[in-house]
Every structure is written in structure tokens, then in C-alpha cells.
Amino acid sequence: MIDLRSDTVTKPCSRMLDAMMSARVGDDVIDIDPTVVALQERTAELLGKEAAIFMPSGTMTNQIALRCHCLPGDEFICEAQCHVYQYEQGGFAQLSGLVARTIEGVSGLLAPHQIEGVIRKEDDHSVRSRLFCLENTHNRGGGSVYPLSLVNELCGIAKAQGLATHLDGARLFNAQVATGVSAKQYCEHFDSISVCFSKGLGAPVGSCLAGSADFVRKARRARKLFGGGMRQAGFLAAAALYALENNVERLAEDHAHAKILAAGIAKTDHFQLVGTEPETNIVIFSVSADWGNAARFSELAMAKGLRCFPISAKNVRLVTHLDVSKADIERAVAIIRELDKTA
């Protein structure tokens, strides 16, 4: 089975497991776990921030970031298709009393003029605009990458009007590898950044939230509230450290594989790429109405040995990752072309 449902499906390789098994650990809730500390320091350094904190998931790092930047009743501004808004159960409302102001981008990317008009002035009638969020690379945007100049311009507008800035960088290292712009450069104008180790980097679990030392202290308190304090978490942090040292540069292979899938899809009659050519490891395509729909595609693909997710009635998503080889990708293209011929 070739599983392209997500880059989260990867299993730790034997060297990653060795690193986990030999980790030095402590109790990260009572005081410290040395391997968690090493991961946090390394992540903070890579992102150019004072500190970072390890948590079980990217949903938790995002939601805690929102909570720490805002007060109940505050509003944050984000792109309408972003993970924070689409895939986290509105946790910001349920857990922190926040309101989201969504703006529809193009392939997930916002333009500067779109945010200028929506940041509210202080007024007794209105919620307070407090925070601006971006997602890079953008998941539902098809793994699209924000150009650095656009990130800086958007953050500049938000900051000039007194907003804090948060980056959902679940796949920030994909953006780094695709563009050659370092993660640190991308993070310069963000007050907080969430990164995931369990996506393309191939670790089994975990995310970090980075920011100023004060911000991270506040986030640590919220992590305990949210039930995210983990004791001998060094076993997991060791996997994330291994991933940072060994699995970043190789993301380029996943990007090359996504381009092969896209080229195969472009040759079909019934399936059409959504947006531009994939820039990173996500390929989204639509299924023509005369052929059927995304659910039918996923069902028939599965019967032929290819797993994928229908992400809407028409659209299917494929995600490349370190557990699929070039031969698997070529087989996937062959399956897609066979399905194209299936009336």
C-alpha cells in the first residue's frame, strides 16, 4: 500500500528508534528532562528566538500561542483555509474565548491590502484585534510557500497597528528547503512560531512553540492547564532532535516526488491540478464531474493500493513523505492514470 494521505504517517527508522532508546531523560513537568531541554534550545536557535517549548501536537502549540497572545473576547486575523481555523475544532473559542476574523487568500496566501482594512481601531463597540496569524507552507493551499518579502510586508502592517504575530510553521522546514530562505529568516517578524516534528521530518510525535523567554514561560503554564505536560518526554524529544539533524535537507526529495505526481496528473483527462505546480510536498487535484467525485477516486485508488484523502467533494490531496520511494511514486502515477481510464 502506498500511503499518501499525509506526511504524518511515517514510522521511525531504526536509527531514530536507537536515538530514542538511548535518550537521557528526567521529569519535564517537575523540573527538567535534559533531552527535552536540548531539543528546545536547538529549535529556538534554528528559529532565531530566545526560547522554545516542546508539546505533544501542533494543535496544542497553535492554541496555546493564540491564548498567550490574546485575552478573552479578543480577535485574531487569519487566512480562511488555515489549520488553526479549519482543523482545530475552533479551540480558540472553546478554550480561550477568542474570535477569528478570516480572510480568503489565493492558494492560502494573503495580500497586504486584504489585512489593512480589517484591523480594528480601539472602540467600545468592537472586539479588539490582537493577533495576526500566517501558515507557511499552507496545507489547504496545496503546500504553497509564502515569499519572504510578502511575509515581511504582512507582518509589518500587523505590527504597525499594534498586533502580535504568530506563524503556524507545521511545515516551515519545507518552505526553507523549497526556497533556500532559512527558517530563521522566515521567523524574524513573528512573535511566536509553531513547528511540527511529526510531519515531513518523520518523528512520531511532537511540536515546539518558540518565542521570547517571557512568552515561553507563559506557554509552559498554559501547557500544564491544557494537559500537555509530559514526564519522560526526552524519549520523544530524542526523535525530534534526530529528525532535525537528519531529515531536513531530504525534504527536497519529497518536493521532487510531488512534482512527478503533478506531471502525471497533468497528463490525465479527468483530473486537474488545483493551483500552480506543487512547490513543496502537497498535491491537490480536482476530479471532473463526468468521472465522479473525490470520494469515488479515493475508494477506487485504495482498491489498487494507493491511499489518499478526499478534502472536499471534488478535491483529492496527495502528500509525499520519507516513507515513499521514487518507485512508489511512479506506481502511484500509474494507478492514477489507470483510474483516469476507468469510466
Ligand SMILES: *Cc1c(COP(=O)(O)O)cnc(C)c1O
Ligand atoms: C498538522 C498541522 C498542524 C498540527 O497538527 P497536529 O496533528 O495537532 O500536530 C498545524 N498546522 C498545520 C498547517 C498542519 O498541517
